[in-house]
């Protein structure tokens with residue numbers, strides 16, 4: 001009867017394992033980079049991924065990114081090595097027990113002692129391995145989370161910048177294939193893509209590297225290779241109907257899992273687009289809820305609850321219908337995966353037990369066969385199980401790519417050619433404006449306004465006044481011609497009918513679009529007094545949803561305060577006094593003229609009372625015709641209303 005001998009020389013295992021980890025890391029690193037480059041070149045989603053975030057891995061600071069990735073890969077490889085060592089430790093523990101029991105049974109003390117000693121040794125080894133395992137898991141989670149966080153911050157910044165660049169956030173409404181919910185793509189899909197777990201947002205509870213798609217795949221491949229070597233050594237020859245199959249357990253396991261995976265891919269294929277549509281329908285529903293919240297007052301005045309409810313039901317119906325199909329397909333997919341995972345459990349025991357009974361292997365060899373088999377089957381089935389998760393992940397990549405493409409197309413749309421002027425004048429040269437369907441709104445228009453000139457644009461509703469302003473602000477793509485105007489930051493201002501009210505305190509609201517802190521509080525307070533908002537001077541620190549607090553008339557007075565604070569050389573006003581009474585309108589125009597006498601003012605208005613503040617008129621006559629000329633002397637041809 002043989003004495004117990006451990007499966008590994010544990011005394012030199014630290015060095016052996018370190019060498020193994022170093023070699024495996026180098027091989028895994030090279031193979032991973034090669035595979036990723038091939039995926040980036042050969043697959044659509046790989047190209048899309050690279051277009052979205054490739055700069056993070058090549059731009060300035062990418063050395064740190066690669067070092068971080070290298071550290072994560074090291075953690076993955078070390079994890080696999082630990083699994084391998086655990087399998088040997090498990091083998092030693094059970095085989096030593098078997099030897100000890102056999103020694104007791106035949107009264108052979110040296111055999112019994114060798115088994116007993118081996119058992120205690122294996123327990124000590126377990127303690128050491130377990131301590132390293134726990135430390136690795138925690139470090140792994142920390143490193144991964146910090147990596148994902150840094151990447152997400154970078155990608156969010158890049159995509160918000162890309163969306164805002166060249167007014168893509170506005171002009172993308174004019175492209176052929178408009179996209180839905182860019183806001184949700186930036187907030188949610190960036191999270192999903194950088195987390196890399198599948199369709200899930202990033203959370204520490206999702207797990208460490210081995211739960212992610214990339215490192216999970218690397219871990220799976222490394223496990224397969226490592227456990228294959230173990231299984232190969234433990235496999236014996238099997239005789240089936242007279243035919244001898246050498247290394248039978250290895251080959252049977254491999255064929256079984258490959259066939260199971262191929263069938264799973266076939267069943268799971270529709271899950272990719274079902275997951276995509278699930279997110280799309282949910283996003284549309286969410287957007288409708290947000291719009292209802294934003295327009296709550298208008299809806300409430302209309303008593304529009306019934307209409308809103310049926311609209312929301314209408315939007316939620318496809319969520320349910322699609323989800324049913326998604327669920328059915330997922331159940332079929334899971335049914336297959338669970339069946340495969342369960343039915344494979346007894347296979348190694350079935351194949352190895354006869355060899356144990358024939359005393360060809362020990363008990364520990366049997367259990368190590370099972371764990372090695374399990375390691376390989378887990379590794380191979382990773383790809384099968386991750387298919388579903390990958391489908392959701394790919395859908396997020398597709399959505400982000402859609403956003404990047406839409407931004408680019410929006411920037412490529414034509415716009416009026418804008419040149420900076422040297423003398424502070426505004427000149428329009430052959431500016432022609434059309435509707436999206438090609439109808440001419442304004443025939444080529446030539447015009448010049450000198451410093452201090454004021455122009456009112458008039459014409460019936462729907463004639464194209466606002467669209468002319470949109471064209472001059474480089475928002476409207478269906479336009480040609482040249483605009484020459486002061487080109488410095490905020491030297492030319494455009495104000496829409498209802499000014500935009502940003503989130504934040506009142507100070508931020510009044511000084512918009514200037515950056516916070518550029519104007520001192522005293523100046524802001526004095527300006528609020530001038531625009532007839534004295535009741536707001538003590539509320540600068542208050543953070544509110546000011547768009548809902550301030551009346552439209554107050555918001556329009558805030559717009560005039562912004563003009564006084566920004567001191568533009570040219571200002572375009574689109575119905576900017578429509579919510580004010582005539583006295584206030586008169587006072588604000590007078591204030592603007594006296595404070596900024598050199599500023600060129602262009603106003604769009606229906607009100608005849610606005611005309612008195614202007615020196616020139618551009619009248620839009622319909623069918624593209626227009627008339628441009630001077631008005632009477634400022635204020636002389638119209639009666640003055642009483643000051644406010």
Ligand SMILES: Nc1ncnc2c1ncn2[C@@H]1O[C@H](COP(=O)(O)OP(=O)(O)OP(=O)(O)O)[C@@H](O)[C@H]1O
Pocket residue numbers: 435436441459460461462463464465466467468
């Ligand atoms: N995004 C758009 N897509 C298609 N047509 C548009 C779009 N925006 C405006 N139009 C059309 O362009 C024409 C001019 O609209 P615009 O808003 O410039 O008129 P307006 O003179 O400012 O009207 P109002 O005095 O009522 O504000 C209208 O027929 C309008 O329907």
